[in-house]
Amino acid sequence: MYEKDDPRSALATAARPDSGAEITAAQYLDLRETPVVRAQNVILIHTDARDGDDLDNGTLEGELAIVVTGASPAFTVLTADGATKVDSPGLVVVPPGASRISVHGDGPLVRLVEATEPAWRDRVANAAAYAQAHPRVTLLERWPAPAEERVRFYPLSEVPDDPKRFGRIFRTRSFMVNFLPLQDGPRDPRKLSPHHHDDFEQLSLAVQGEYVHHIRTPWLPDSTTWREDEHVRIGSPSVTIIPPPTVHTSAASDPGVNQLIDIFSPPRVDFSEKPGWVLNADDYPMP
Known part of the structure; x- marks a missing residue:
């Protein structure tokens, strides 16, 4: 449940009967040990980039998204249509096709591609976890295309935090990325927000500090599938993949x-249905 002043407390939710399908286990992945990992619909690539690196994204069937943080280096995205320089935090969206990244400094870069991309699907470290599709997760169907396909950069500097909005959210045809506010010090343990999702995974990417992920698996009729509650502490860079319909909340601890x-x-x-929440909604329409 959310507190009254949490913007998510007003979200529309739909009650639906439980499918009875297996509830998969959460995954806690250290991105320095496993830099290429996947969820059901998305592959995440973490790179400790160095000045002068030339990163080949491959020739993609879908879009590429690049998550740029305050620790990321400047870089240039190179496509057949030209070059786009990026030198501040935000989200970059690259249209389908061939592209490269020319790096101008040292630091982390995170790339997102669709899980079916031939250039990346055989390189993920946790492929065994998705040997079969997870029945509770809705498979990806791309949302409508933008009016113009080109490289887009959405800098965070143009959209300051607003307590009436939940984070700073951008979407593409395939992904949604929410830059949550920086947390200075540990989160108040009396103000957590346990909740669940019916039919989609959440990837919680820790890029600075440390978090404790609290996850509870609901009980199904088959008691042999029950799990103990999890309270997993993990540093950064890491990604925690939270399956539906587990109850979860995350607490900064550094x-x-x-x-x-x-x-x-x-x-x-x-x-997407909340007015003003998705900051690039004019570029990427809803279905």
Whole structure:
């Protein structure tokens, strides 16, 4: 449940009967050990880039999204249509086709591609977890195309945090990325927000600090599938993949600055229906 002052407390939710399908286990992935990982619909690629690196994204059938944080280096996206320089935090969206990244400094870059991309699907470290599709997760169907396909950069500097909005949310045809506010010090343990999702995974990307992910698996009739509650502490960079319909909440725990970025694929309808929440909604229409 959300507190009254949490913007998510007004989200429209739909009650639906439980499918009875298996509830999969959460995954906690250290991106320094496993830099290429996947969820049902998305592959996440973490790169500790170095000045002068030339990163080949491959020739993609879908869009590429690049998550740029305050620690990321400047870089240039190169496509057949030209070059786009990026030198501040935000989200970059690259249209389908061949592209490269020329890196101008040292630091982390996170790329998102669709899980079916031939250039990446055989390189993920946790492929065994998705040997079969997870029955509770809605498969990706791309949302409508933008009016013009080109490289787009959405800098965070143009959209300051607003307590009436939940984070800073951008979407593409295949992904939704939410840059949550920086958390200075540990989260108040009396003000957590346990909740669940009916039919989509959440990827919680920790890019700074440390988090404790609290996850509870609902009981199904078959008691042999029950799990103990999990309270997993993990640093950064890491990604935690939270399956539906587990009850979950995450708490920053580092005494310094903590930053979490949530990723969804396909984009969330409930967030998209909230006026003003999706900051690039004019570029990427809803179905």
